Amino acid sequence: MTYSHYWDELMGVLPPINTERVADYIVKRLRWYVTVYAGKKSGIVGVSGGVDSAVTAVLTARALGPENTFLYILPSYSTPEEDIEDARFVIEFLKIPDENWEMIDVDPIVEALENQLGGMTKVERGNATARVRMIILHQRAYRHNGLVIGTGDKSELLIGYFTKYGDGGVDVMPIGGLYKTHVRQMAKYLGFPDRIAYKPSSPRLWPGQTAEGELGISYEILDQVLYLRFEKMLKEEQISEILGLKLDTVKMIIKRVKTTQHKRLPPEVFHIGMRDLGSDWRYPREWF
């Protein structure tokens, strides 16, 4: 599929990103964030073979150099073989040195948890798997004096399609301002093959899980709804009309954003003193 072809299918509602400038901007910002703001040396990325982690890995390697980029393939029983191949492709594509990447099977760790905690449901095990990956990445980050670079995109973050303290448990989210549609555009710009750039999105927390299967809607549609509601601030009824979508579908998406707000914010602190964490605590993130 060509770039313009792909874009034409989006009915021209969501504007494309300026890939060159966005890439340059994210690289500059990430370099500063890791080395100056956090005072660290390296970036740690879990690569799944999907488009988000592929793009994040490239931008991290551009920001910090392949020698300071550590990539981890963390497959489970529900990871398809082609995802592992695509994750390896990312590693080769970036010329990551051999000592800077590993493949670690997470199943024995999840099984150990299950042995100790008792049997888990499909979703419990899926969340535990995501959190085991988080633990591995942070352990490696400490070892390599680095930060865990999150791979979440704007679409997933807004609808809360991630595991709290799992794939959401990261230090910084460089592509959190890009909708999935934009991540795919960026992947093409960065030179990834269609097989990765347009791969159907999936957390792969259980066999056969796909994002679109769970959400009941494609990311391309989802992104336009999110864009129109939260960037253009249109009403749900207007969005339904513009996109030719059922009003209930639009409402379902917006409701998802609202009910997952807790996943995007730090836990609430109850106010007791004159100035507590939370609404009183108006200090910048950059505070030296």
Place this chain on the structure above:
Amino acid sequence: MKEKIRVGIAQIHSILGNVEKNLEKHLEFIRMAREKNVELLVFPELSLTGYLLKDIAYEISDEATIALEKIRDLTESMCVVVGLVREKRYGIYENSVAYICNREIVGYYSKLYLPNYGLFEESRYFKEGDVEDVKVFKWDGWKIGSIICEDAWHPEPAELVSRLGADVVVVHSASPIRGLYNRGDTVLERIWESIIVTRAVENSSYVIFANSVGPEDEEFFWGGSMIVAPDGEILARGKKMEEDLVVADLDIFLLRSARRFSSYKIHRKDIHDLLSLLG
């Protein structure tokens, strides 16, 4: 009056809340500008303190005021304009610039329009500047006036300093990246260029846009400073996304020709009288 004046923009990356580091950066750029024979050097909005201060804004003005004294020592035969939080009265702060010319702090300008939308919440921290306090500063016979960022999104502040006699209007800014959609420049970059060119043409004055650059808290200032002639021509541009020292020579001839062949000399007071009655 000197026929020409060499001006410079110190498009710097200020470190949020770190006056000590920012002072070093100011002194470095002043030295660099001096080597290039710059006579008027201007810095971005809140250059000594950083812009996104939030509650640090309450506790940084003393340090910034002390920094002005250090800058003073380097300003022999030069005029330097820097941004800072200024404690106008005890506990009352303004978003200001200070004019330091030939080793003397000769005055201040405080922002008139404080933005409070989107990411901005300046009224939480600052008081609006008093219009009566607005003045222009003389340097080598040239008259220079400042306005700050949001002020430029309204026609009156630039018009005010221009009608007070400014030949050069400096717009000190901290404009962050937004909307990296589509090809080419962002909407904000295009709007800023239009605004700066318009302020120059409508006031038949030179306009200097001095923007911050680099990461600060959750923002990234895009730089792209500009020096625009009274006829709207862009004389010099700063780099985008990185620090730069932008230099250009301003010439009285261009002021004269722009004012001769424009309606700048006409000022309809009655329009302003009526405007003052409207919401």
